[in-house]
Amino acid sequence: xxGARFDxxxxxxxxxxxxxxxxxxxALLGVFILIVLLAPWxxxxxxxxxxxxxxxxxxxxxxxARPLWVNWFTSRKYTETQTINAASSKETITGxxxxxxxxxxxEFPYQYKAGYPPNDIMIKLGVTGxxxxxxxxxxxxxxxxxxxxxxxxxxxxxxRLSVVETLASRVYAALAPSEDPAFAAQKxxxxxxxxxxxxxxxxxxxxxxxxxxxxxxxxxxxxxxxGPDAKLDTSQVLVMGGVSGILGTDDGKRDLWSGVVAGTxxxxxxxxxxxxISVAVGVIxxxxxxxxxxxxDALMNRIYEVFTSIPLLPILIVMSxxxxxxxxxxxxxxxxxxxxxxxxxxxxxxxxxKENAYIxxxxxxxxxxxRILFRHLVPQLLPFAFASMALSVPGAIVTESSLSLIxxxxxxxxxxxxxxxxxxxxxxxxxGVWWWVVPPGLAIAVMGMTxxxxxxxxxxxxxxxxxxx
Amino acid sequence: MSEPILVAENLTKWFPxxxxxxxxxxxxxxxxxxxxxxxxxxxxxEIFGLVGESGxxxxxxxxxxxxxxxxxxxxxxxxxxxxxxVRGRALEKHRxxxxxxxxxxxxxxxxxxxxxxxxMEPLEIHKVGKDMKEREAWVREILNEVKLSPPEEFLVxxxxxxxxxxxxxxxxxxxxxxxxxxxxxxxxxxxxDLSTRAEILHMMRQLQRELGLTYIYVTHDxxxxxxxxxxxxxxxxxxxxxxxxxxxxxxxxLHPYTQALIGAVCEPVSGKVNQVKDVPIKGEIPAxxxxxxxxxxxxxxxxxxxxxxxxxxxxxxxxxxGHMVACRRHEEIERVGAAARTSEASLGIRxxxxxx
Numbered sequence: 001x002x003g004a005r006f007d008x009x010x011x012x013x014x015x016x017x018x019x020x021x022x023x024x025x026x027a028l029l030g031v032f033i034l035i036v037l038l039a040p041w042x043x044x045x046x047x048x049x050x051x052x053x054x055x056x057x058x059x060x061x062x063x064x065a066r067p068l069w070v071n072w073f074t075s076r077k078y079t080e081t082q083t084i085n086a087a088s089s090k091e092t093i094t095g096x097x098x099x100x101x102x103x104x105x106x107e108f109p110y111q112y113k114a115g116y117p118p119n120d121i122m123i124k125l126g127v128t129g130x131x132x133x134x135x136x137x138x139x140x141x142x143x144x145x146x147x148x149x150x151x152x153x154x155x156x157x158x159x160r161l162s163v164v165e166t167l168a169s170r171v172y173a174a175l176a177p178s179e180d181p182a183f184a185a186q187k188x189x190x191x192x193x194x195x196x197x198x199x200x201x202x203x204x205x206x207x208x209x210x211x212x213x214x215x216x217x218x219x220x221x222x223x224x225x226x227g228p229d230a231k232l233d234t235s236q237v238l239v240m241g242g243v244s245g246i247l248g249t250d251d252g253k254r255d256l257w258s259g260v261v262a263g264t265x266x267x268x269x270x271x272x273x274x275x276x277i278s279v280a281v282g283v284i285x286x287x288x289x290x291x292x293x294x295x296x297d298a299l300m301n302r303i304y305e306v307f308t309s310i311p312l313l314p315i316l317i318v319m320s321x322x323x324x325x326x327x328x329x330x331x332x333x334x335x336x337x338x339x340x341x342x343x344x345x346x347x348x349x350x351x352x353x354k355e356n357a358y359i360x361x362x363x364x365x366x367x368x369x370x371r372i373l374f375r376h377l378v379p380q381l382l383p384f385a386f387a388s389m390a391l392s393v394p395g396a397i398v399t400e401s402s403l404s405l406i407x408x409x410x411x412x413x414x415x416x417x418x419x420x421x422x423x424x425x426x427x428x429x430x431x432g433v434w435w436w437v438v439p440p441g442l443a444i445a446v447m448g449m450t451x452x453x454x455x456x457x458x459x460x461x462x463x464x465x466x467x468x469x
Numbered sequence: 470m471s472e473p474i475l476v477a478e479n480l481t482k483w484f485p486x487x488x489x490x491x492x493x494x495x496x497x498x499x500x501x502x503x504x505x506x507x508x509x510x511x512x513x514x515e516i517f518g519l520v521g522e523s524g525x526x527x528x529x530x531x532x533x534x535x536x537x538x539x540x541x542x543x544x545x546x547x548x549x550x551x552x553x554x555v556r557g558r559a560l561e562k563h564r565x566x567x568x569x570x571x572x573x574x575x576x577x578x579x580x581x582x583x584x585x586x587x588x589m590e591p592l593e594i595h596k597v598g599k600d601m602k603e604r605e606a607w608v609r610e611i612l613n614e615v616k617l618s619p620p621e622e623f624l625v626x627x628x629x630x631x632x633x634x635x636x637x638x639x640x641x642x643x644x645x646x647x648x649x650x651x652x653x654x655x656x657x658x659x660x661x662d663l664s665t666r667a668e669i670l671h672m673m674r675q676l677q678r679e680l681g682l683t684y685i686y687v688t689h690d691x692x693x694x695x696x697x698x699x700x701x702x703x704x705x706x707x708x709x710x711x712x713x714x715x716x717x718x719x720x721x722x723l724h725p726y727t728q729a730l731i732g733a734v735c736e737p738v739s740g741k742v743n744q745v746k747d748v749p750i751k752g753e754i755p756a757x758x759x760x761x762x763x764x765x766x767x768x769x770x771x772x773x774x775x776x777x778x779x780x781x782x783x784x785x786x787x788x789x790x791g792h793m794v795a796c797r798r799h800e801e802i803e804r805v806g807a808a809a810r811t812s813e814a815s816l817g818i819r820x821x822x823x824x825x
Contacts, residue, residue, distance in 0.1 A: 357577040361643070364535050365591045366564035375590075376579055 015461045022457020028450040036265045044245065048258030049265070052414040058253040059160065062119045062240035067248040067435050077115035078242030084108045084219075086235055100228045108219040108237040117199040117212060120240040123161040123219060127151050129230025133223040135161055140215030143202055145170035156233060168194040178202035248435040250419075251426050260439050262414040266327065267397050267447050270415075274331050274396035278338035279389040285339065286346025287377045291354050291369070297347075304343050312337045312399070320408040327410040330403065334396055342388045349384065350377055383462040390455030394448030401444050416440035473510040474548055474683050475534065475651055480507045481542035482529050486758060501757045503529040505707035506543065508785075511700075513650070516677065516684040518698030518715060520691060520730070522754055526707040528572075531653045531687045535569050536560065547651065565595060568644035572656040574636035578628040584639050585624040588612070591646040607646070614679075615642045616672060634665035641673065645680070655687045670697050691734050695719050700791075703727045706757060706765045709785060713792035723788070723799040725749065725770050764797070772798050 016022050040046055051057040062081050071077050086106040093102050110121070123135050132150035147167055151157055161167065171194040183204075192207045199217070200210030219237045247256040289300040316333055323329050353359070354377070362372050397416075403409050404417025405424065423429070423436040483500040504526040511517045519527040532538045534545065536552065544553045552563050571577035578587050588608045591597070598604040612620035615638040628636055637657060644652050654673065658666040670693060677684060688694050694701055695715055702712040703724065711724040722728050729750035752769045755761060761768050763778035770777065776797060785793040796802070 356579075357571045357573050358579045360537060361569070361571055361577045361640075362579075362590065364537055364564065364569045365643075365647075366561055366594050367590070368594075371594065379581055 012461065016457060019457035019460055021453045022460075025450050025453025025455075025457065028446060029454065032264055032268060032447065032450065035261055036268060039261050039265065043255075043258040043261045045255050045258040048255065049262040049414055052254065052259065052262065052418075053411065055252060058249075058255070060122070060124070060238060061249055061253045061255060062242075062244050063249060063253045064251050064433060065119060065240070065242055065244035065249045067246060068243045069246075070243055070248075070435075079112075079116060079118040079239065081118075081241035081244045082239045084110055084237040084239065086221075098228065102225045102230070104221075104223040104225065104232055104235075106221045106223075106235055108221070110217045110219065110237065110239055112199055112212075112214055112217055114212065114214050116242045117195045118239045118241050119164075120195065121163045121198075121219070122238040122240060123159075123221065124234065124236045124238060125159040125161075125221065125223065126156065126233035126235070127159060127223070127225070127230070128156045128233060129154060130226045131223055131230055131232075132226070133159070133221060135167075136220040136222070137163070137167070137198070138218045138220060139198070139202075140213060140217065141202055143174050145174040158234075163198065164194055168192070171198050172207075175200075175202055175206050178204065179206050180204040183208065247439050250422065250428070250433070250436050252422070256419070256436060256439060259414050259419050260416065260443055263416040263419060263440065263443065264447075266413055266415045267400075267443070270327060270331050270334075270400055271393040271397045271447070271451070274334045274338060275389045275392040277331075277335045279342055279385050279392060281335065281339040282342040282388075283346050283378065283381055283385045284373075286343040287350045287373055287381060289343070290347040290350030291373060291377060293351075293354075304340055307337065308340045310337070313402075316403055317406075317408060320403070325408055325410050327400075327413055327415075330400060330410060331396075334399055338392060338395065341392055342385065345384070345388075346381055349381060353377055353380055383458070387455050387458035387462055390451045390458060393451035393455075397444060397447055416444050472513065472549065473546075474513040474515075475511040475685075476546040477507055477509050477530075477534070477543065478545075479543035480504055480530065480533055480540065480545060482526075482533055482538060483541045499758050502707050502760055503757055504533060505760070507704070507707070507709055508543075509702055509709065509712065511651075511683060511685065513683055514677070514681055515700060516674075516686055516698045518686045518688065518694040518701040519704060520688055520694050520701060521704035522689060522730075524754060524757065525704045526757075527687045527689075527704050528655055529707075530704070531569065531655050531685060534651070534653055534685060535567055536563055537569075561595070565647045566649055567651045567653065568647065568649040570637070570640055570644055570652060570654040570657045573660050574633055574640050575628075575660070577640050578636065578643075580628055582627070583624065584612075584617075584626055584628070584631075587628070587639065588643055588646055591643060595647060597647065611642045611645050614645065614676065615639070617642065632665075633661045634669060637661055637669050638672065641669075641676070645676070648680075649682070651683045651685065653685045653687065656689070657686075658693060659688065659690060666693065673697075691719065691731060703730065706754065706760055708765065708795070710766065710795045711793065712785065713790070713794075717790060717792045721792070721803075723792075723794045723802055724766075724796045725772050725802065726766050764795075772802065774798070 035042060039049075045057070047057060065081065066078060068080070071080075085108070087109050088107045090105040091102060093100065095101050108123075121137075125133065130150070130152055132148070134146055134148050136144055136146045138144045145167060147161060147170060149159070149161070151159060163171070168190065172192055175197050193210075196210040196212070197207055199212045200206045201213045203211070205211075221235065223232060225231060245255045245257050247260060249255055285300065285304070289297050289304075312334075315337070316330070319329065319333050359372060359376060362376060367375075400409065400415060401417030401420065404415055405421050407421060409415060409418055409421065411418065417440075419440040420437065423433065423440075428436040482504040483502050486499040486501060488497065488499070507526075507530055509517070519530060521527045529538065533540055536555070540553050544551060546552065547563060547566055552559065555563055582590075585608065588611065589604060592604045592607065598607060608624070609620040612618065612623060617623045617635060617638050623631070623635075623639070628639070631639060641657075657673070658669050661669060673684065674697065676682060684698075686694065686698050698715045700713065701715040701718045702709045703718065703726065704710070705726050711718055711722060711727045718727065719731060722731060729748050732748045749771055750769050751771065755768065761778065763776075763780060764770070764773070764782055767773040767777040780797075783795045783797045785795045787793050788799065
């Protein structure tokens with residue numbers, strides 16, 4: 001018995017191997033499964049899945065960075081992201097007891113070579129206790145800009161000073177004298193690009209037509225730690241590059257590769273679960289409808305028609321307005337609508353099978369309806385069920401993506417549709433942030449293709465009419 | 470005379486014909502009168518034959534006995550118990566007592582099942598046997614019984630890996646799994662090679678003797694019916710028109726329809742093979758929705774006289790020796806038949822010319 005099943009499986013595999021597209025689909029499915037299994041190693045941000053929407057998790061990565069490999073194709077390179085530690089530091093202690101004050105002086109040299117300036121420079125200071133600090137950026141030409149601040153509370157805290165966010169006006173102030181006075185007077189300080197100005201030659205046009213100057217740009221930090229308990233925990237300068245990671249980052253600084261990897265799991269889960277449940281329900285429904293016939297069949301057909309004629313999208317919109325949008329509710333609702341897919345075909349196959357004498361023979365032996373359905377009819381429909389399962393996976397994934405895209409998705413998980421929604425929400429297409437839109441879109445398409453290939457291959461083998469041999 | 474094991478009293482099955490909305494509103498109802506009042510009684514250990522053309526209701530009668538179809542009217546008794554409308558436990562008991570061999574051994578077994586699965590199924594359904602081991606032993610025993618040996622070789626095979634004869638043996642084995650008392654054999658050999666037919670029938674008869682089975686043998690093949698059955702009933706349009714011991718019914722048939730049936734049998738005897746016979750019958754079998762008034766055979770009968778369609782249908786009457794016939798002219802036919810046998814003249818042809 002087992003041997004016979006195994007033989008059938010082997011024959012099936014022998015036939016499947018002949019369908020090239022099926023093999024491609026199987027290989028792609030293997031890749032997707034590997035991605036899911038290896039996600040912790042593939043993704044540089046291990047908590048990307050859980051903390052996708054937690055902006056503090058992503059705070060130290062660059063914003064709007066292109067994928068790393070973009071540099072392979074451009075003549076003018078983008079800066080890579082790097083972390084600079086203090087090259088030199090000096091500590092002086094004054095006072096004693098409760099009036100102790102320690103002054104830390106540190107220098108962070110940054111070698112700016114050429115190409116596009118970095119997206120941002122962030123000075124990161126981890127301080128415990130009260131302190132006051134002065135940050136000084138010194139350009140190769142001696143121009144400098146400074147920023148003063150202080151920490152006033154007790155306990156550990158991290159100070160992040162971003163050139164783009166907090167030092168833009170200082171950059172303007174330092175370079176405005178070099179700019180054409182007519183222009184400098186009319187130009188709004190908030191309108192300039194501080195990073196390109198910071199790395200540009202101090203000459204007229206520094207704001208409008210910057211010429212980047214390579215050289216050593218030094219960040220100097222002078223930190224006064226007040227009180228005996230105050231101390232410096234960490235100090236780093238983060239150069240936020242123009243390129244980062246395999247797929248770049250979005251405007252929320254999130255690493256898109258980590259997002260796409262995390263999304264694979266959800267796409268597979270919701271695709272397979274939805275198709276499994278809905279095809280199982282559909283096959284059993286169709287078989288029962290065909291087998292029982294008569295008024296039961298008529299009633300089941302009417303119910304089927306009701307379900308097929310309800311448009312899915314408005315229902316889902318209402319559902320997500322009523323319930324908190326959750327991926328599980330979405331799977332449930334999709335099952336409620338997708339089970340109708342195989343019903344008609346299965347019903348017609350069941351009508352055909354039930355006319356066989358062995359069904360009547362089984363009835364004559366006293367077999368219950370349940371036994372006839374599940375022992376005699378359903379096993380014959382399993383091949384068809386598997387094929388239609390594979391073919392209905394893309395539908396589920398695309399539906400989830402479209403719902404996420406229009407803002408009805410589950411915001412607590414990372415799906416490709418969610419990433420796309422964020423991209424469209426922040427105008428990624430208009431801003432030309434293609435690396436935010438293309439990868440999740442492509443992933444949806446490839447995942448759909450994977451299951452379509454497998455489904456078509458199974459269909460070709462199992463449907464004798466499609467056999468070309 | 471022993472107790473009858475199966476009694477059918479005025480057994481009737483009418484199928485409703487699908488109606489249009491207009492017909493439903495007008496209250497028109499038409500019926501296919503597939504079985505239209507059939508009565509017989511079968512004794513234990515008897516082989517009872519039901520013969521007739523296709524569509525005469527013989528298979529439907531078999532299915533009514535199996536209770537695969539709901540009985541419209543009449544009563545059915547098995548071992549003295551009324552099983553006409555049984556349900557639940559009693560129906561289960563009936564299912565165990567009455568089994569059926571189907572006409573087509575190619576479709577009566579699930580192609581995905583092995584012979585083991587096929588034979589295990591009745592045991593699983595009725596929860597016979599303590600464990601797998603006991604069931605397996607029983608399966609082997611039955612396989613030996615139907616001469617499918619060694620059983621190990623057949624247990625793992627699928628139906629399509631067996632020859633027609635082997636399949637019908639396996640199908641017979643399935644009916645024996647539950648120790649039935651009555652087996653309805655619906656044309657068990659009609660789809661089987663001529664060479665294996667006798668073998669199968671021989672095996673069935675042997676089983677009947679060993680296990681004390683009662684067969685209802687449904688067929689259109691008069692020659693195997695004569696060989697195999699003890700008693701024979703000839704059906705026409707849902708009614709039995711002649712019944713009696715097989716030898717009598719075939720050799721001394723009195724109903725014109727039986728005569729026509731017998732006349733139509735091909736005899737592969739030299740000199741007669743290529744001879745197209747004059748079958749003493751005319752026309753086609755009418756639709757079962759529209760049964761002719763009076764004697765239902767009259768439109769095709771060469772002996773029909775006005776009383777045949779003007780008066781009520783003739784009843785089955787016993788003319789001695791258990792031979793029953795439903796024809797109002799059976800006495801005349803017997804007389805002419807006797808004369809014809811002596812003068813070797815063809816009675817049917819003579820009558821036909823006279824009528825026309």
